[in-house]
Amino acid sequence: MQGVITASRRALPFLYAAIFIVIVWQVVVVATKAHPSVLPPPWDVARGFVALVASGEIFLHAGVSLARVASAWLLSAAIAIPLGLAMGRSRLLERLIDPVVELFRPISPLAWIPLAILWFGISEAGKVFIVFIGTFFPILLATVAGVKSIDPVLVHAGQVLGCTDRMSLFRKVVLPASLPSIVVGLRISFGTGWAAIIAAELVAARSGLGYLIANGMEILRADQVLVGMAVIGILGVGFDAFFRFLNRKLAWAE
């Protein structure tokens, strides 16, 4: 019960925001007498949304986008977390890899889309590649930062309590001590991944929420575009809330 109350209290600002957006939107539609193919009124979009839900199409596209993000994000985590742990503990490794990271990091994942299309066409691999680029660096940097911020006294405590080899020290002290920071990296990267997949699907896909939007534009269905955008926003907020919840489960971080 308590949980339901706090959850609804958290959701309240989003409800206000939604009402505000709909009002402004309606005012703009009325004031500019915009053609429905350019800016449909909220009501038309709501109807379009219901139709997409009823046909199940929206779930299909959202599911495809989510599956792409999730698989690429997991792949990123599987590589970035061990690498970050090692970089955080080894100055040599950090000096070796950090310049490479710094060079690649400012290149937006979107800038990789042309190469992804050249290499992978419009296959799934291309999309996974783009999201991988978008999610890898946030996870890596958060992991390195997490390891480096570990109080050295905890490492010493681990050593005098029997973690005398590198592996057990990693498993028993370094990993759990940097976990809160890693979870933050996972949350942030899921957000960047979610943004990247939409962009990738806009350009090169036959399914997914990005495709839904691009297709809406091509067939002059602004309502479909707006439904797609709304679903992207709502799911994004939902994922973020889920990761915040996970973060709280690791409450010792405070």
Place this chain on the structure above:
Amino acid sequence: MSTPGRQAVSGKPITIDGVTKIYASRSGAPVEALAPLSLDIAAGEFVVIVGPSGCGKSTLLYMLAGFSTPTAGSISVAGEPVSGPDIDRGMVFQSYALFPWLTVRGNVEFGLERKGIARARRREIAAEYLALVGLLDFADKHVSELSGGMKQRVAIARAFATEPSVIFMDEPFGALDALTRRFLQRELLHIWREHRKTVLFITHSVPEAIFLADRIVVMTARPGEVKSTIAVDLPHPRDLTADGFRDIERRIYADLDEELARSFAQEGRSEGG
């Protein structure tokens, strides 16, 4: 020994032979933290080191624990040279160093698990040591829910639970208020008497040193070496107002004052030059 233990001595002797430590300062100039320092500590003895700030007490303790190596000289426990950290040499840190992702019990069981003790037995041992520090009811709490004094009691239970031969304590009560400190000093003596580990304890507090120690080692200003050692032959529990206590206090303060004057003079010189 001034306090005959109920149990047989299970600690091991420590030999520190001509240990020096020179490290590079930020400007690159070598800093001599310890002059050749030699000290023999008997099995089961409770030795307290006092000395001016920066005299290398903590440097010495970190070398004893195996976190760093001496520039010259040797350290051995029961004849075995110290070559790195080991579960047989426990440590209690000033900042507690509890693992915040584990419960109180989890912290005490950490070393027991590393020793390969089965789960059920781990629970028993952890309960025994938590009871010894009066925190059995808090076994399932998280570290963040404890006060500083309680945290240090958990850390003491954690250090003793693995039954190391020697335990190093780096100003363990330095961050606690005076009353909590008094209480924990008694508790520590109680545990030490039950288990008779060799304890090497660092403090800034002269009364604390006299209250706890079999023997007090006063260190010189940097580079640190042994200035004097004073055996404390007063019966436990020690009365801070007794004449014998006061006599020892006077002697230690006299030694420390000399060293403080020397260390201030040094600082003046290095600032001037």
